[in-house]
Amino acid sequence: MAVYDEELIESLTQKAKIIRQYVVKMIYNAGSGHPGGSLSSVDILTALYFHKFLDKECKKDNKEPIMNHDPKNPGWEDRDRFILSKGHSAPTLYGVLAEAGYFEKKVLLAFLKDKNDEMYERIKEEKAFGIDLLMYLRRLGFPLQGHPDMNKTPGIEASTGSEGQGLAIGCGQAMAAKLDRKLYHIFVMIGDGEMDCGQIWETAMSASHFKLDNLIAILDRNKLQLDGPTEQIMSLEPIPDKWQAFGWHVIEIDGHNFKEILTALDTAKEVKGKPTLIVAHTVKGKGVSFMEGAVGFHGKAPDEEQFKQAMKELEGDAGA
Amino acid sequence: MAVYDEELIESLTQKAKIIRQYVVKMIYNAGSGHPGGSLSSVDILTALYFHKFLDKECKKDNKEPIMNHDPKNPGWEDRDRFILSKGHSAPTLYGVLAEAGYFEKKVLLAFLKDKNDEMYERIKEEKAFGIDLLMYLRRLGFPLQGHPDMNKTPGIEASTGSEGQGLAIGCGQAMAAKLDRKLYHIFVMIGDGEMDCGQIWETAMSASHFKLDNLIAILDRNKLQLDGPTEQIMSLEPIPDKWQAFGWHVIEIDGHNFKEILTALDTAKEVKGKPTLIVAHTVKGKGVSFMEGAVGFHGKAPDEEQFKQAMKELEGDAGA
Amino acid sequence: MPVPKEKVESQRKAYALALVELGRERNDIVVLNADLASSTKTLEFSNEFPERHFNFGIAEQNMMSTAAGLAAAGKTVFVSTFAVFGTGRVYDQIRQSIAYPKLNVKIVVTHAGITVGGDGATHQITEDIALMMVLPNMKVIVPADAVETSKAIKAAADYGGPVYVRLGRAEVPSITSEKDQFEIGKATLLRNGKDVTLIGTGIMVSVCLDAAEVLKKKGIDARVINMSTIKPIDEDILEKAARETGAIVTAEEHNVEMGMGTAISMVIAEKKHVPMKRVGIPDVFGESGSSDELMKKYGLTVEDIVKAAHNVLKRKDKLSRLQRVSKKLIKHERKKGNKKDTKRSKSQKRKSSKKR
Amino acid sequence: MPVPKEKVESQRKAYALALVELGRERNDIVVLNADLASSTKTLEFSNEFPERHFNFGIAEQNMMSTAAGLAAAGKTVFVSTFAVFGTGRVYDQIRQSIAYPKLNVKIVVTHAGITVGGDGATHQITEDIALMMVLPNMKVIVPADAVETSKAIKAAADYGGPVYVRLGRAEVPSITSEKDQFEIGKATLLRNGKDVTLIGTGIMVSVCLDAAEVLKKKGIDARVINMSTIKPIDEDILEKAARETGAIVTAEEHNVEMGMGTAISMVIAEKKHVPMKRVGIPDVFGESGSSDELMKKYGLTVEDIVKAAHNVLKRKDKLSRLQRVSKKLIKHERKKGNKKDTKRSKSQKRKSSKKR
Numbered sequence A, B: 001m002a003v004y005d006e007e008l009i010e011s012l013t014q015k016a017k018i019i020r021q022y023v024v025k026m027i028y029n030a031g032s033g034h035p036g037g038s039l040s041s042v043d044i045l046t047a048l049y050f051h052k053f054l055d056k057e058c059k060k061d062n063k064e065p066i067m068n069h070d071p072k073n074p075g076w077e078d079r080d081r082f083i084l085s086k087g088h089s090a091p092t093l094y095g096v097l098a099e100a101g102y103f104e105k106k107v108l109l110a111f112l113k114d115k116n117d118e119m120y121e122r123i124k125e126e127k128a129f130g131i132d133l134l135m136y137l138r139r140l141g142f143p144l145q146g147h148p149d150m151n152k153t154p155g156i157e158a159s160t161g162s163e164g165q166g167l168a169i170g171c172g173q174a175m176a177a178k179l180d181r182k183l184y185h186i187f188v189m190i191g192d193g194e195m196d197c198g199q200i201w202e203t204a205m206s207a208s209h210f211k212l213d214n215l216i217a218i219l220d221r222n223k224l225q226l227d228g229p230t231e232q233i234m235s236l237e238p239i240p241d242k243w244q245a246f247g248w249h250v251i252e253i254d255g256h257n258f259k260e261i262l263t264a265l266d267t268a269k270e271v272k273g274k275p276t277l278i279v280a281h282t283v284k285g286k287g288v289s290f291m292e293g294a295v296g297f298h299g300k301a302p303d304e305e306q307f308k309q310a311m312k313e314l315e316g317d318a319g320a
Numbered sequence C, D: 001m002p003v004p005k006e007k008v009e010s011q012r013k014a015y016a017l018a019l020v021e022l023g024r025e026r027n028d029i030v031v032l033n034a035d036l037a038s039s040t041k042t043l044e045f046s047n048e049f050p051e052r053h054f055n056f057g058i059a060e061q062n063m064m065s066t067a068a069g070l071a072a073a074g075k076t077v078f079v080s081t082f083a084v085f086g087t088g089r090v091y092d093q094i095r096q097s098i099a100y101p102k103l104n105v106k107i108v109v110t111h112a113g114i115t116v117g118g119d120g121a122t123h124q125i126t127e128d129i130a131l132m133m134v135l136p137n138m139k140v141i142v143p144a145d146a147v148e149t150s151k152a153i154k155a156a157a158d159y160g161g162p163v164y165v166r167l168g169r170a171e172v173p174s175i176t177s178e179k180d181q182f183e184i185g186k187a188t189l190l191r192n193g194k195d196v197t198l199i200g201t202g203i204m205v206s207v208c209l210d211a212a213e214v215l216k217k218k219g220i221d222a223r224v225i226n227m228s229t230i231k232p233i234d235e236d237i238l239e240k241a242a243r244e245t246g247a248i249v250t251a252e253e254h255n256v257e258m259g260m261g262t263a264i265s266m267v268i269a270e271k272k273h274v275p276m277k278r279v280g281i282p283d284v285f286g287e288s289g290s291s292d293e294l295m296k297k298y299g300l301t302v303e304d305i306v307k308a309a310h311n312v313l314k315r316k317d318k319l320s321r322l323q324r325v326s327k328k329l330i331k332h333e334r335k336k337g338n339k340k341d342t343k344r345s346k347s348q349k350r351k352s353s354k355k356r
């Protein structure tokens, strides 16, 4: 069981604030990207990656982390895996990975070695690593692609961007865990618009058929897709009924409430015999007033003025 | 409302027997094909095509046919449409169309004119038309393809064979009917194995989103797919829950009981504001003892001995 | 130095305008989209004709087969999404529901090629032309600019079968004029020349024009052709170009191993073989970056075309010297009489059959 | 008259056997299928290793991306279905989930091409080679018979990235032998010859061998190459064949506009141009019929290859005559000195730049 107390919640809240700042800075700097769905998913990713993120750290406290992972060793075989199926929210994932330490120079170089000379050279030349790397989002020759690339960035478990495929990739990893009698879990975040994809339902069907209780999907239910509100573009409700009919355990939570997020993740890990979907109700653009619930900020970078306003709002009392 | 009496039921029963004989003869003759799913769908197609199949015939009796169609005029704009999404059951469709008169020489020539010289020539030369044409299933240069081809065979409303697409094609025709303020209905038969396809769920979602109450899907729930029982290969239950959660009206029937079939089709036509799925419980290979429930006859033609046995069983007292 | 181009315009906007105009003229026009109506600009059609525009959410496969059903019921259907999702994601649906039955569906995609930029490899399809070319019954059109886009859309609407139209994300220089004719299957000559022919498609046409200017400075007179239809390809203009200029360079924002250049190679090989060089994207996935950076890195610049032109010109030179002299000698040989020749070949045959 | 072939064997059975052997040797082998385990014969693997075989029902897309996940977690994954559903139906999943991240997935399909027969056009894919060729990072293998299938499967398992293996439905004559080496990217010489090279892939290799026999009777010495890897293509063997035989015929059960023949054309055009003819299926959809009837109707017979050979031989003859004489004259010209030549080209340049 994961354990949390007020202190942990407070520290996660602070982390999330920092991640939101990274996200906005990254996208502003790149001049393109997807702020809306990146911001709605920050709290969930923060909870996953920062609730006691080292196995050893937890063991010491006799606590179990939600997600076992080690930024110094992204290839650790027994790690839990996180897949961002809605790959356009990459900035959030990059922010979390950077903050967790996946982009330290040594880790980066080890990961890139012999794989891509251009990038390797840049990083060796101290062009960018660690948090700095975030400012090279979408830049030619740097690892942080517009959509996550598992061969260019340490900590990325699947290359995504074409919606609807990440859940199936997670399903494959979950099947591998079962075959290898490993205990790791696979967490996959999907978008609500992504639920339109038939492939999601194919995977919904097979994951329950194969009884993948080590697969936990988290739906970023921010009610918007690219062209507008999901219920106007392609109605999805009743979502829990759909997934239950497909054989999943379903939990509904407020995706911006750390207690609910942690409890849900914890419960999901205990469910036996079937996969779990956590329907996380979120606000698209969460944290930046004029981006909240705004379709226009699905895939558009803020201009200078908007950027300043956003940073002002996000810095607030966190002051990172 | 469609009307039926014992006389009609008896005549449909006789028709279905004849169609089953055609199906077995066709596939035996061709040396390949899909008897299982063809036989399970015979009664439903018979009910659709032979419950008073001419508008004028019905008007005279002040009855409404389940499906308005005219074999002499396959292109009639206001006709109801039937799409066989599980295209591998083509023999049943061909049998029904032939029996209804779609393959009369004049109709065939009018349909093929200038489209395919080889076929046109064959038919002009009296090589095969009407019921005889059935014996040229899957033969080079003849219109009856292994899977339905809307450009080679009159009465075929969609080219199918790649599973999962026919329901969406029907969805498009239903949308066109709404746009044109036409009252025709679209009937689409899908297979239970076909329900594995994500595309089916994409269409399930959009058909209810677009409120296509002129779209009626009929599920040939014969419990088998190519490799085995559906619940072993890829479990589908609870089927009604799934479709209801996707916004459909669901009716369950015995797919070999004409009263239930007719009543369900009738009810479905009255449902407003949403599409209807009729879950027709059937027996794969229905009518031929050794094909019933036999996975082995999904896609295999009977050998000579099996053929004789099958025909003996099917001729019974119908004696066609 | 680039040709001064009067204006840079969006193909997507031109598409949107053409659709709206078509919608006003024709009731049978129906438009489908898959959660990219704002990006592909079919939103404008939707604003004017909400009842004839349908958004399918992120369900491209369903959209394609539904388009087939609408077409089967008499509609002229335009289907739009990004190139990567309008081809590879739905290849089987296009194949089986649309191309095989030859239904009246126009697949108009935007954001093709690497100039998509920041989104990176997952969104930069450089294979779509190949995918659509290899499909029987499909027409493949890649307009060079906004003006031509508008005409291509209208021509597609007038043609009664499946058409693929490939548009880009970025604004492109306007190089064709309102009065140019557009016909599916006909390429257009943008600049006459006799030394070498540069054949571009899509955004590469304007790059070819720029390359022609650079070549002019070096005394090379380059012909420029806009190959806006890739399938069926305009064999006549190719044959003429081969015959009259004797050297060909092709340029496309697409996998160079299998695209327009390949299609042209096939024609040139059959009709009249001349030195040829294909400029295009190598057989690798793209990456994030700015359009310009990517075009440079992946070999789509004026310089790449100029270099290719020099390459083919060198080969042409060698070949034409050969041909000149051989012609002379053939005449010479002919004079010596055919008799001897016939004898020789006969004896050769005998010899070779003995060997085995 | 056909070469006497000792036996006719099923590629699918050979695949099944190879899979089972691999399964015994290696724990990391996992096999996926989509409701075609009995037809593609992975059922045999499933019988011996039920826990390492997964059937996804008719959900090919899910199967492909799941394969990617299994591979990412260290498995060597074989995915099987019919060719039409293992390529076009899942192009985007292969592209994004497998090829882009270079994951260790082997897509082994059966029932490729028109020899599928009775099922008709919807099941007869003649585009799959093009689809897989245009994908960066993909290897494309088309084994010629059962023995080679077995080797190809093992080679695919040993290679650590995405591979496409295309098999047919029908039994094919055994033409390769156990002791022949198989290496991805290396073609094999089946028969030496100096007049013309016949290059086949898949079931067309045996047809090429038969054609070589027919040609032999006419005194023509044909080389036969089995191009079992189409991507990457064996450039060395092609260059050698072009140089040594001076004429090439390719044969494939695939859309002839864009397949192995096209890939070979590209190499030949770059390396050493010689007359070439591609034999294959025209750019149309297939139809129901028997394999033999269809091969005849769609141009895949011994006669079609022989005819193509005569065509290229005629062109080769003309060309070699030209070359012979031109070589003579070049020598002659050289003697006259280069000075004159240089002068001429300079004056030419001046003239052409004046024009503009």
Ligand SMILES: Cc1ncc(C[n+]2csc(CCOP(=O)(O)OP(=O)(O)O)c2C)c(N)n1
Pocket (backbone or CB within 6 Å): A034, A036, A037, A038, A040, A086, A088, A161, A162, A163, A164, A190, A191, A192, A193, A194, A195, A220, A222, A224, A225, A226, A284, A298, C034, C035, C036, C058, C085, C089
């Ligand atoms: C298959 C596919 N079709 C279309 C797109 C383009 N696209 C990118 S994001 C997006 C909307 C996603 O909506 P949602 O899943 O709700 O994401 P979020 O709201 O969390 O940003 C679309 C249509 C895509 N990436 N993949």
Ligand SMILES: Cc1ncc(C[n+]2csc(CCOP(=O)(O)OP(=O)(O)O)c2C)c(N)n1
Pocket (backbone or CB within 6 Å): B034, B036, B037, B038, B040, B086, B088, B161, B162, B163, B164, B190, B191, B192, B193, B194, B195, B220, B222, B224, B225, B226, B284, B298, D034, D035, D036, D058, D085, D089
């Ligand atoms: C997309 C696709 N994948 C695979 C196939 C091969 N196939 C033909 S029929 C069939 C099984 C169909 O099962 P079901 O839908 O239950 O049909 P029925 O039992 O009525 O015959 C399969 C897998 C296909 N036609 N299309």
Ligand SMILES: [Mg+2]
Pocket (backbone or CB within 6 Å): A037, A191, A192, A193, A220, A221, A222, A223, A224, A225
């Ligand atoms: Mg959303």
Ligand SMILES: [Mg+2]
Pocket (backbone or CB within 6 Å): B037, B191, B192, B193, B220, B221, B222, B223, B224, B225
């Ligand atoms: Mg079934």
